[in-house]
Structure formats: C-alpha cells, structure tokens
Amino acid sequence: MARAAVSRRLTWRAATVREARWETASARTLVLDVPDWPGHLPGQHVDVRLTAPDGYSAQRSYSIASSWTGDGDGVELTVQRVEDGEVSTYLDDGLEVGQQLELRGPVGGWFVWRNEPAPVLLVAGGSGVVPLMAMIRARGDVRGRQPFRLVYSVRTPEDVCFAGELARRVRDDPGLDVHYVYTRKTPDGWPAPAGRLTVATLNTHGWPPDFAPDVFVCGPTSFVETAADILVALGHDPKKIRTERFGGTS
Amino acid sequence: MSIISPGFGGRRRSSRPDLPPGQYLTRDFPVLSAGPTPRIPLDRWQFTITDEVGKKHSWSWKEFQELPAEDVTVDIHCVTKWSKLGTTWRGVALDTLFENIETTADYTMVHGYGGYTTNVPLEDLLDGKAWVAYKFDGEDLAPEHGGPARLVVPHLYFWKSAKWVNGIEMLQQDEPGFWEEAGYHIYGDPWREQRYQGD
Ligand SMILES: Cc1cc2nc3c(=O)[nH]c(=O)nc-3n(C[C@H](O)[C@H](O)[C@H](O)COP(=O)(O)OP(=O)(O)OC[C@H]3O[C@@H](n4cnc5c(N)ncnc54)[C@H](O)[C@@H]3O)c2cc1C
Numbered sequence: 282m283a284r285a286a287v288s289r290r291l292t293w294r295a296a297t298v299r300e301a302r303w304e305t306a307s308a309r310t311l312v313l314d315v316p317d318w319p320g321h322l323p324g325q326h327v328d329v330r331l332t333a334p335d336g337y338s339a340q341r342s343y344s345i346a347s348s349w350t351g352d353g354d355g356v357e358l359t360v361q362r363v364e365d366g367e368v369s370t371y372l373d374d375g376l377e378v379g380q381q382l383e384l385r386g387p388v389g390g391w392f393v394w395r396n397e398p399a400p401v402l403l404v405a406g407g408s409g410v411v412p413l414m415a416m417i418r419a420r421g422d423v424r425g426r427q428p429f430r431l432v433y434s435v436r437t438p439e440d441v442c443f444a445g446e447l448a449r450r451v452r453d454d455p456g457l458d459v460h461y462v463y464t465r466k467t468p469d470g471w472p473a474p475a476g477r478l479t480v481a482t483l484n485t486h487g488w489p490p491d492f493a494p495d496v497f498v499c500g501p502t503s504f505v506e507t508a509a510d511i512l513v514a515l516g517h518d519p520k521k522i523r524t525e526r527f528g529g530t531s
Numbered sequence: 532m533s534i535i536s537p538g539f540g541g542r543r544r545s546s547r548p549d550l551p552p553g554q555y556l557t558r559d560f561p562v563l564s565a566g567p568t569p570r571i572p573l574d575r576w577q578f579t580i581t582d583e584v585g586k587k588h589s590w591s592w593k594e595f596q597e598l599p600a601e602d603v604t605v606d607i608h609c610v611t612k613w614s615k616l617g618t619t620w621r622g623v624a625l626d627t628l629f630e631n632i633e634t635t636a637d638y639t640m641v642h643g644y645g646g647y648t649t650n651v652p653l654e655d656l657l658d659g660k661a662w663v664a665y666k667f668d669g670e671d672l673a674p675e676h677g678g679p680a681r682l683v684v685p686h687l688y689f690w691k692s693a694k695w696v697n698g699i700e701m702l703q704q705d706e707p708g709f710w711e712e713a714g715y716h717i718y719g720d721p722w723r724e725q726r727y728q729g730d
Binding site: 290293328330331332333337339342365366367375381382385388389505506510512513519520522523528 | 563710
C-alpha cells in the first residue's frame with residue numbers, strides 16, 4: 282500500500298479560458314485558469330475532454346506551453362488546427378473566452394526537462410515546438426546557464442509559433458540559439474532554398490555528440506522518426522534522445 | 532457533471548460496441564515510442580525468457596521462425612486515444628514459448644531493445660491472449676512499429692505490447708515498467724479506461 286499513498290489520482294478538472302491569442306493563422310494559445318492546479322514540469326501534457334450537448338465526448342492530449350512558474354493556477358495550451366480535425370478545430374475556432382472545458386494532468390514523466398546541467402538540443406517539427414517552448418520558458422524563469430539550441434522546422438515563415446518571443450529571448454540571452462528550417466517557403470533573402478531537415482542541419486546547428494546534450498525531439502511522427510534517426514547516425518546516444526510523437530503524417 | 536461545449540458536434544462519432552470508452556477510430560497506424568527507433572540486425576536478434584530462479588530460455592531469429600506461428604486478427608487500443616479494428620498479425624503465441632517453462636511467478640517484466648520495459652501479469656500473456664508478432668498486414672513488421680518483432684497483447688492498452696521485444700523476465704511481485712513508472716496505469720485495461728495511475 283506504500284505505493285498507493287504516493288500515487289495521485291488524475292481527476293478531471295474544470296478549466297476556464299481566461300484569454301486566447303493567435304500565434305499564427307492556424308494556431309491559437311489558450312490561457313486556462315485551473316483552480317488548484319498542482320503545477321507541472323516543462324514537457325508534460327494534459328488530456329482535454331470535450332462533451333457535446335447530447336453527451337458524446339472526445340479526448341485528446343495537448344502539451345503544456347507555459348513554464349512551471351506560470352502565473353498562478355493555470356496552464357497555457359497552443360493548439361494547431363488540423364484540417365477536418367475533431368477537437369483542434371473546436372479549440373481554435375469554437376471555444377470562447379470565459380467558456381469552460383475539462384482537462385486532467387499533468388501527464389508524463391519522461392519527456393520533461395528538470396533543470397539538469399547538460400546542454401540541451403531541442404528539435405521541433407510544426408506544433409511540436411509547444412513542449413519545447415515550455416522548456417525554453419522554464420530555463421528563462423530559473424535563469425538557467427545550460428546552453429540551449431532549438432532547431433525548428435516549419436513550412437513557411439508565417440507558420441512560426443512564438444516568433445516574437447523567441448526573437449526577444451535569443452536577443453537577450455547568449456545561451457539560447459534558434460535555427461529555423463523552412464520546408465515550403467523561406468523568408469526573403471534566406472541563404473538556403475526551402476527543404477527538409479537534413480544531416481547537415483543537425484550537424485551544424487545541434488550540439489556535437491561529445492557534449493552529451495539532453496535531446497528532445499517533438500513533432501509529427503514522420504518528422505520525429507527522421508530527426509531521431511539522423512541524431513543516432515551522428516553519434517548521439519539513443520538513451521539521451523527523448524521523443525514525443527504528436528501523430529499525423531505530415 | 533461534465534461540462535457541455537456548445538456547438539461541439541464531434542466528427543469522429545462511432546457508437547460501435549467494439550470501441551472502448553474515450554477511444555476513436557483511426558485508419559492510420561500512429562506511432563508512440565519514447566526514443567529513437569532501434570534497428571536490430573536479425574543475426575544478432577535473440578529472445579529470452581528468464582524465470583524467477585534466473586534460468587534462461589533463448590531463441591535465435593532462425594529458431595524463432597521455426598516455431599509454429601499463428602495468424603490473428605485483433606483490435607488494438609492506444610492510450611493516446613486511437614483504436615484500430617481488425618488488424619492482422621502473424622507471430623508465435625506466448626503459450627508456445629512458455630510450453631517448457633516451469634514457473635510459480637505470477638508477474639512478468641517484458642523487455643525490448645533500446646531499454647523499454649512494461650509489466651504484464653503472466654495470466655494476461657497465456658491462453659491465446661498474446662503473441663510475439665513479426666508480420667503486420669502480411670508484411671515484415673516495420674522498425675517504427677516494433678520490428679523485427681513486438682509483443683501483441685490486444686486486450687490491454689497498446690503500450691503493453693512492447694516493441695522490439697527481446698525478452699520476458701518472471702517476477703514474484705508486480706513492478707512498474709517504463710510508462711507505468713511515469714504515471715500510466717499499472718494494468719491498463721482499455722474497457723475500464725485505466726489510462727493513468729489510480730483510474
Ligand atoms: C502527448 C501529445 C501531446 C500533444 N500536444 C499537442 C500540442 O501541444 N499542440 C497541438 O496542436 N497538438 C498536440 N498533439 C496532437 C493532438 O493530440 C491531436 O492529435 C490533434 O490536435 C488532432 O486532433 P483532432 O481531434 O483535431 O483531429 P482528429 O479528428 O483526431 O484527426 C484528424 C485527422 O488528422 C490526422 N492527425 C491527427 N493528429 C495529427 C497531427 N498532430 N498532425 C497532423 N495530422 C494529424 C489524423 O490521422 C486524422 O486523419 C499532441 C499529441 C500527443 C500524443
């Protein structure tokens with residue numbers, strides 16, 4: 282029974298949308314008030330449950346975008362609209378400020394950053410940037426000295442989430458680097474043509490395996506497969522590479 | 532009790548009796564793993580059952596292929612909410628692997644290449660309830676789905692169906708594996724919606 286004493290039941294909680302803002306034309310951040318929120322670690326996620334008027338309900342997982350020291354009781358989620366998606370379309374286009382939804386969490390104890398001393402490499406594909414942003418924010422909050430690098434793959438410059446905040450953090454913090462990979466369209470004057478993440482990208486903009494960085498890779502399944510395979514081929518210890526696959530095939 | 536979302540219609544509705552609570556149907560085969568996909572050369576592949584006194588029973592890939600195989604069609608349910616119905620696998624039933632093993636232990640820890648572990652009670656592996664599968668949909672099992680071989684225990688959430696499986700260790704007492712340690716349910720019955728600790 283010793284185990285039962287420390288285990289915590291994940292109950293459904295009512296969350297209220299305090300604020301909502303668009304990060305891009307198809308990704309929206311929901312700032313949620315959750316009374317008695319127990320706190321979370323960067324990288325963890327919540328399960329969201331929506332219930333239709335006739336009782337039908339659907340659940341999906343969403344990473345927490347806000348850092349552990351966010352203001353008061355609550356979490357921020359950043360939801361990328363998936364065309365024809367059941368839950369993401371409602372969270373982006375149907376839900377209004379003041380409205381409630383149910384969530385439970387935080388969930389997950391593996392894909393988390395715990396303020397360890399090692400350098401960190403973050404590799405994001407599309408909305409996979411969300412839990413990695415929580416790690417960048419958490420490091421900022423504790424004024425972490427660990428050097429962080431983010432390699433962030435997006436289709437076009439218009440698809441970058443948190444663009445302004447990332448630019449500001451890079452400007453103010455010499456320990457943080459961000460490198461963008463544009464797969465469909467680059468900004469004007471960008472030195473390379475649009476294209477997918479390659480061995481050269483991660484070799485140049487990641488950390489050398491000798492630095493033994495903690496690596497977090499997150500995004501659509503096929504992106505995570507490609508990025509993790511490249512990192513292993515470059516010599517990174519597979520045990521130091523943590524992955525989170527959001528689903529989807531794009 | 533639950534909060535109603537006005538205007539939420541639900542596009543993936545399905546009232547099928549074969550869909551556990553909170554799950555939705557998918558036609559894709561999504562991937563859930565905690566790290567990179569290990570690539571295991573067949574000439575180095577080995578599967579080992581270790582009993583509670585440490586005695587090992589091992590099979591090479593060739594020996595494994597010579598064991599009687601079964602074709603099964605089963606429904607699978609992932610804790611990340613998707614279910615896939617009527618998937619077809621070919622593999623060796625755990626009953627076959629345990630045929631000559633004498634054990635009094637009731638629990639097991641399943642191990643995979645790459646260091647993955649998950650705990651499953653022995654009775655959930657026997658009596659035609661589990662297989663070590665090496666074909667999916669008539670094709671060799673792809674590495675991202677756990678190839679060359681994975682455990683398939685369809686009546687539990689799919690994280691129990693360890694990918695890249697390489698062994699089973701007999702335990703006298705139940706112990707949490709990788710996801711169980713991270714807060715997922717110790718048993719994982721989708722019909723009782725046992726997703727997380729305490730569900
Ligand atoms: C641990 C975890 C954390 C996640 N965190 C986030 C997050 O922070 N932000 C976020 O936006 N999403 C996140 N996701 C993805 C999210 O859970 C949903 O899968 C996504 O919002 C689509 O749900 P939906 O109901 O709108 O679409 P569905 O109705 O489920 O699916 C619509 C179609 O889109 C496909 N599809 C499903 N998921 C994706 C995807 N991610 N990309 C492209 N196509 C897809 C399906 O195969 C289906 O064909 C996370 C997933 C997991 C497992």
